[in-house]
Amino acid sequence: AAGVIQSPRHLIKEKRETATLKCYPIPRHDTVYWYQQGPGQDPQFLISFYEKMQSDKGSIPDRFSAQQFSDYHSELNMSSLELGDSALYFCASSIQGYEQYFGPGTRLTVT
Amino acid sequence: AQKITQTQPGMFVQEKEAVTLDCTYDTSDPSYGLFWYKQPSSGEMIFLIYQGSYDQQNATEGRYSLNFQKARKSANLVISASQLGDSAMYFCAMREGDAGGTSYGKLTFGQGTILTVHP
Numbered sequence: 001a002a003g004v005i006q007s008p009r010h011l012i013k014e015k016r017e018t019a020t021l022k023c024y025p026i027p028r029h030d031t032v033y034w035y036q037q038g039p040g041q042d043p044q045f046l047i048s049f050y051e052k053m054q055s056d057k058g059s060i061p062d063r064f065s066a067q068q069f070s071d072y073h074s075e076l077n078m079s080s081l082e083l084g085d086s087a088l089y090f091c092a093s094s095i096q097g098y099e100q101y102f103g104p105g106t107r108l109t110v111t
Numbered sequence: 112a113q114k115i116t117q118t119q120p121g122m123f124v125q126e127k128e129a130v131t132l133d134c135t136y137d138t139s140d141p142s143y144g145l146f147w148y149k150q151p152s153s154g155e156m157i158f159l160i161y162q163g164s165y166d167q168q169n170a171t172e173g174r175y176s177l178n179f180q181k182a183r184k185s186a187n188l189v190i191s192a193s194q195l196g197d198s199a200m201y202f203c204a205m206r207e208g209d210a211g212g213t214s215y216g217k218l219t220f221g222q223g224t225i226l227t228v229h230p
Binding site: 033035045088092101105 | 146148154155156157158161202216217218219220221222223
């Protein structure tokens with residue numbers, strides 16, 4: 001069965017650089033979520049999209065932005081990276097109201 | 112206030128035995144959903160089981176069952192016949208506003224419980 005695809009799987013950036021993370025949801029899923037999981041922490045919700053419109057926003061820094069495109073894939077753009085942005089970034093997708101399926105995550109390291 | 116509380120930072124269980132991972136939650140929303148996810152050391156998040164607040168019966172999925180006690184606001188995960196491959200971090204999560212499958216709400220996670228299965 002098709003799963004959520006995230007790219008890249010690993011990313012190393014320096015402070016003040018920018019990064020773009022991509023997410024391809026499971027086909028026919030209408031909702032995409034982004035979560036950030038710091039080392040040894042639980043995942044924290046960043047932002048979600050339903051049918052290409054932003055549906056909810058969590059603790060996402062102003063330096064981050066995201067969008068969902070016409071083909072339903074989503075991108076998380078991160079600028080002016082800080083050391084504290086080093087984390088595992090998950091994308092999840094669902095059919096509205098049903099369980100969320102997570103991608104494998106992108107491990108971002110900021111040096 | 113913490114919405115999801117997992118009080119067991121770590122649990123140990125012998126292979127083939129059953130284990131219960133605790134989860135309590137706090138919400139004033141009458142409609143919510145409770146989820147359990149498994150995170151192996153490789154990092155991916157694997158959906159295990161779901162319980163809706165209006166479900167009359169406890170959810171089961173293979174070796175996983177959810178002991179849902181609504182009045183006590185608890186949603187414990189029971190893993191029967193533990194296997195070595197069950198060793199992982201387990202997260203309990205809640206989604207509020209879950210009425211009639213119309214919610215697209217975010218998940219709020221607990222702190223997680225690391226389960227270690229001994230041979």
